[in-house]
Amino acid sequence: MKSLYSELEKDVRYREGLNACINCGICTSVCPAAEVSDYDPRMVVDTVQQKNESLLLELLKSDTIWRCGECLSCKTRCPRGNVPCYIIQSLRSLSIETGLFAESAEGRKQLVVKRTVGDHILKYGYCVYIDEVRNEWYPEQGPVWEWLRENRENTLSRFGTSYRQTKAGTLRNTAKESLEDLRKIFDETGGTARFNKIEEFSAKKAAESGKEFTGERDEYFNMLNNGEEQEK
Amino acid sequence: MAKNRRNEIWEAYQKEIADDHYYFARSCIRQNFFPAAEGLYLHILKDELGLDVFDDPRQTSCTGIAYHSGVLPFETIMTVVARQFALMNEAGYKNFVVSCVTSFGIYVEVLETWKHNPDIEKRAHEALYNATGKTFVIPENLVHASDVIYKFRDKLAAKIKKRLVNASTGEPLKVVDHIGCHYAKIFPEKGIGGAEFPYVLAGLIDSWGGDQVDYPERRHCCGFGFRQYIIKSNRGYSVANSRKKFESMAPFHPDLIIANCPGCTYFLDRWQYVISEMEAKTYGSDGYGIPVLTYEELAGLLLGYDPWDIGLQTHQVAVEPLLDKLGIKYDPYTKYRGVNGMKLNVPEQPAFLKTC
Numbered sequence: 001m002k003s004l005y006s007e008l009e010k011d012v013r014y015r016e017g018l019n020a021c022i023n024c025g026i027c028t029s030v031c032p033a034a035e036v037s038d039y040d041p042r043m044v045v046d047t048v049q050q051k052n053e054s055l056l057l058e059l060l061k062s063d064t065i066w067r068c069g070e071c072l073s074c075k076t077r078c079p080r081g082n083v084p085c086y087i088i089q090s091l092r093s094l095s096i097e098t099g100l101f102a103e104s105a106e107g108r109k110q111l112v113v114k115r116t117v118g119d120h121i122l123k124y125g126y127c128v129y130i131d132e133v134r135n136e137w138y139p140e141q142g143p144v145w146e147w148l149r150e151n152r153e154n155t156l157s158r159f160g161t162s163y164r165q166t167k168a169g170t171l172r173n174t175a176k177e178s179l180e181d182l183r184k185i186f187d188e189t190g191g192t193a194r195f196n197k198i199e200e201f202s203a204k205k206a207a208e209s210g211k212e213f214t215g216e217r218d219e220y221f222n223m224l225n226n227g228e229e230q231e232k
Numbered sequence: 233m234a235k236n237r238r239n240e241i242w243e244a245y246q247k248e249i250a251d252d253h254y255y256f257a258r259s260c261i262r263q264n265f266f267p268a269a270e271g272l273y274l275h276i277l278k279d280e281l282g283l284d285v286f287d288d289p290r291q292t293s294c295t296g297i298a299y300h301s302g303v304l305p306f307e308t309i310m311t312v313v314a315r316q317f318a319l320m321n322e323a324g325y326k327n328f329v330v331s332c333v334t335s336f337g338i339y340v341e342v343l344e345t346w347k348h349n350p351d352i353e354k355r356a357h358e359a360l361y362n363a364t365g366k367t368f369v370i371p372e373n374l375v376h377a378s379d380v381i382y383k384f385r386d387k388l389a390a391k392i393k394k395r396l397v398n399a400s401t402g403e404p405l406k407v408v409d410h411i412g413c414h415y416a417k418i419f420p421e422k423g424i425g426g427a428e429f430p431y432v433l434a435g436l437i438d439s440w441g442g443d444q445v446d447y448p449e450r451r452h453c454c455g456f457g458f459r460q461y462i463i464k465s466n467r468g469y470s471v472a473n474s475r476k477k478f479e480s481m482a483p484f485h486p487d488l489i490i491a492n493c494p495g496c497t498y499f500l501d502r503w504q505y506v507i508s509e510m511e512a513k514t515y516g517s518d519g520y521g522i523p524v525l526t527y528e529e530l531a532g533l534l535l536g537y538d539p540w541d542i543g544l545q546t547h548q549v550a551v552e553p554l555l556d557k558l559g560i561k562y563d564p565y566t567k568y569r570g571v572n573g574m575k576l577n578v579p580e581q582p583a584f585l586k587t588c
Contacts, residue, residue: 032457070302084561110301110383110459113459113462117298118301126293130267140503144545157571161263168288178290185364189305191304194303204280
């Protein structure tokens, strides 16, 4: 079996993200995730640069690597040119490739990301689409969004959009040829394989949990999205 | 150091913004949550500034939200970016303008990665060709949508009907600018004013007669956090960071927030509603919130467009207190009308946040 480090070092974001950390902690001091959760980017970089396979394995199985919000404020501030967020990106990739993401509660939630913004790309050509943003799933949207969405055929016409039309303009249908291009790019570059990995390892965990696992917003999805697993 | 002097120094931190002929890349978030904004942006460029900008129906998401949420490999996103460049080439354009700060960061990251790793650029060419048969040349100029508004801010200043001034008192309005982390924190040299004193929106405030609000958490993230917002049970991350900003700016009594990034505009608007529901707390005066506009919405408003035709009723935080301060007349009865004045239902009132 190849070492985890040899896989990590293939990732350009890892190579560019890790120079030599002096443990000053500036990244942690500016990190929005560190303010609101048990997350310390300084410790992540310090752990990774020890080049210890078992510590890396633990990190890949942990909630820690899923706490970062990828704002990249750390890139601006590091006095040694490290980018903790790039390191996190490479760790997240490796965690999914190895299936280790399914060993942490936060990692398992990647299924929610895949089945929303991920699948929307191949369905609509965009990560977000008005038809999929229901107030019950996004209650923070508030009553104005509910009004806009309920009346969208009408209001979106007032605003001059191309909603549900196949032509240029806001909220247009993405043409079949463009969606097909995206699908072929995903197939060629590992995007499809990454999505399949997430589904495959999630299916095993869903079976262990006894939750329905049929695709889209099934019981397992809802359990993860609502944080019910962590509440237990 | 005087505030204006500091801005002058950072004004030297400039970048090249092409004069004309742009290929336009849409935003996933902006076109959904503020659905009149991109049409307005194109209108301002074409009809107010006389610029040529191409809106390509073949263009798609850059996939940046999925990438930064950790479900897509770099190889995939860089090849999607390569396809956008191929479409730009096919349309006969060389200048690329991006309507989203996340996407802008993605495009710059991909270009920088290719610059330093020619082997990776070669892989992008091969992958795009294998998948689609397309080839591409990178743009001569790549900018964010607000950069173009910034470039022509003084030309717009000569056309605006209202300046950022309180019509009753004659005092400049106090305006918070929020840039969005991926505009300049990743590659400071790619943003006007760099990461420390970004001037892309502050320049609009200065040119259009307002006063900048310089508050302690001015550069703090809005709290999007990508996966931290996408996943319902993680959204505390997002609202907590926006709240930190509101608490920091509130003592300065801002009249308006303008935001660079579609996501930031959305969060700074919607989280004010959520905080009002959770804590019965509002950040504007008399129970209202602080209105949050995009740069083109602000330009459209000052140019004299009807606020409801440019979609300002799609913001959860009511804009009427701002309209009143600017002395802009509006018809409250057409706010929630549909196409051709069709009468529609009206949104429910939040429990605490006043919405007129």
